[in-house]
Amino acid sequence: xxxxxxxxxxxxxLNFSFFKVDPKWRWLNEIGKEEAAKxxxxxxxxxxxxxxxxxxxxxxLREDADIMLWxxxxxxxxxxxxxxxxxxxxxxxxxxxxxxxxxxARPSVYSxxxxxxxxxxxxxxxxxxxxxxxKSREWYxxxxxxxxxxxxxxxxxxxxxxxxxxNTTSSFGLDDxxxxxxxxxxxxxxxxxxxxxxxxxxxxxxxxxxxPMIVCVYKGVEDIIxxxx
Numbered sequence: 001x002x003x004x005x006x007x008x009x010x011x012x013x014l015n016f017s018f019f020k021v022d023p024k025w026r027w028l029n030e031i032g033k034e035e036a037a038k039x040x041x042x043x044x045x046x047x048x049x050x051x052x053x054x055x056x057x058x059x060x061l062r063e064d065a066d067i068m069l070w071x072x073x074x075x076x077x078x079x080x081x082x083x084x085x086x087x088x089x090x091x092x093x094x095x096x097x098x099x100x101x102x103x104x105a106r107p108s109v110y111s112x113x114x115x116x117x118x119x120x121x122x123x124x125x126x127x128x129x130x131x132x133x134x135k136s137r138e139w140y141x142x143x144x145x146x147x148x149x150x151x152x153x154x155x156x157x158x159x160x161x162x163x164x165x166x167n168t169t170s171s172f173g174l175d176d177x178x179x180x181x182x183x184x185x186x187x188x189x190x191x192x193x194x195x196x197x198x199x200x201x202x203x204x205x206x207x208x209x210x211x212p213m214i215v216c217v218y219k220g221v222e223d224i225i226x227x228x229x
Contacts, residue, residue, distance in 0.1 A: 012105035012119070014072050014169050015079040016130050016180060018058065018065035018098045018214065019086075025094040026229040036090035037225035043085055044221050051078050054124055056216035057224045064098045066228060068130065068216045070182070072118055076102065091225060099212070101132055103169035103180035109144075110151040117165040117184055124218045125165060125184035129191060131213040132177035139206040154203045161194045163187050177209070188215070 028036070047053045051073035058065045069086070071079045086092045108114045139147065158166060167182040185191045198204065219227075 016101040022094040041221040133179040134209040
């Protein structure tokens with residue numbers, strides 16, 4: 001019998017969409033860019049009355065992405081509508097999606113004390129590090145109590161870094177990975193130290209993949225667009 005609890009009544013879906021900006025954008029006149037920035041910011045503002053949308057910059061941090069939209073909604077269709085509206089903007093004509101990761105919020109089977117940051121009233125932090133996470137099939141065949149004991153060690157390491165906020169969601173049946181991780185912090189070096197210590201836990205040997213690991217910077221929407229050159 002599975003140890004997984006029944007899903008919550010109200011489904012919560014997450015969509016992490018990364019976009020690359022066409023170099024032709026930089027040839028657009030400054031007035032056109034300014035109007036495009038205002039249009040996009042207005043779209044995000046209106047969208048936030050129906051779903052939760054955060055916009056991040058990955059400019060200069062990845063060769064394959066410049067912008068990330070983190071969307072939280074009660075249906076995947078609403079995130080599809082948002083993506084469609086993004087492509088309908090002036091900026092959208094210059095965007096190509098480079099990554100899309102889907103997941104859903106589910107309670108942890110290992111700790112009832114873990115609440116994802118996005119499900120609280122906490123404000124977004126400066127940095128968000130997003131990555132897909134895959135464990136081996138052998139991991140899921142281990143006895144639950146054995147897995148729980150290893151996860152308690154893993155969780156204990158995380159608690160040593162209160163300046164790093166955790167957002168773990170489940171991708172089973174929705175995407176190629178098992179989980180989506182989105183760590184928020186004001187201190188990237190603290191996050192790096194956390195990852196170094198997590199590598200030394202026993203759970204680490206059961207990790208198959210935790211890349212691409214993408215650092216995103218939370219800024220005002222118009223500032224992000226104006227920074228594109």
